[in-house]
Amino acid sequence: LFRSQVKRTRIEDTEAEVKRVDEALKASQEQLQKLYDKAVREVGEASAAIFEVHQMMLEDEDYLEAIQNMIRTEQVNAEYAVAVTGDNFAEMFASMDDDYMKARSADIHDISDRLVSILSGRKQKSAKDFATGANKIICTEDFLPSEIIQFCENNAQGFLTAFGSSDSHSAILAKSLDIPVIVGLGWDLLNDVRTGDILTVDGREGT
Secondary structure, three states, X not given: OHHHHOOOOEOOOHHHHHHHHHHHHHHHHHHHHHHHHHHHHHHOHHHHHHHHHHHHHOOOHHHHHHHHHHHHHHOEOHHHHHHHHHHHHHHHHHOOOOHHHHOOHHHHHHHHHHHHHHHHOOOOOOHHHOOOOOOOEEEEOOOOHHXXXXXXXXXXXXXXXXXXXXXXXXXXXXXXXXXXXXXXXOHHHHHHXXXXXXXXXXXXXXX
16 A cells, blocks of 8 residues: 555644645646646647646545644644545545546545655656666556656557556556557566566557
8 A cells, every 4th residue: 555655753743744735735736737738748638638637636625634634633744644545535436336436546646646755855756767668568557647648758669557447547648649558467467577578569459
């Protein structure tokens, strides 16, 4: 779980932590606006609207109140409150019956990870941190929408995920870029594929 990556710290000045969240929200909105502008150039306004959705999710009253209430009642640091709230909301979406709503779980993780990165001063990984380039197929557990744009800038040729949904914003973005993407291949993908392996990806057949 995402929360396991963030250290819990007891704090005394809860209002200072709430203020830190407010400042991180503003920075997140600025980052998402830049991502939106970049996505408009890469995939057009319709697909770029995904990042407008993320901006709106950051303004969701239930999400923000859950973070603030946790800071104030449990006296925990902002990073931990965001991580736990992100996990809780992601789990809630993942448990829904509707496939579209279920796929929003990844979006919650994306915006929460962005907030935690800003709060902690940790730089989010970008495509430059990975071995991408011509004829590279990216294999992972799942993708966040913001990662798709970064990987595509580094000329990734295909995406394979062990988990996730074809209704996810990540999959929608990849398809709009005419890049083969196959989701939900299971643990075999992570167990069997190694860096340097030769892969043939058939996006039409899903194999």
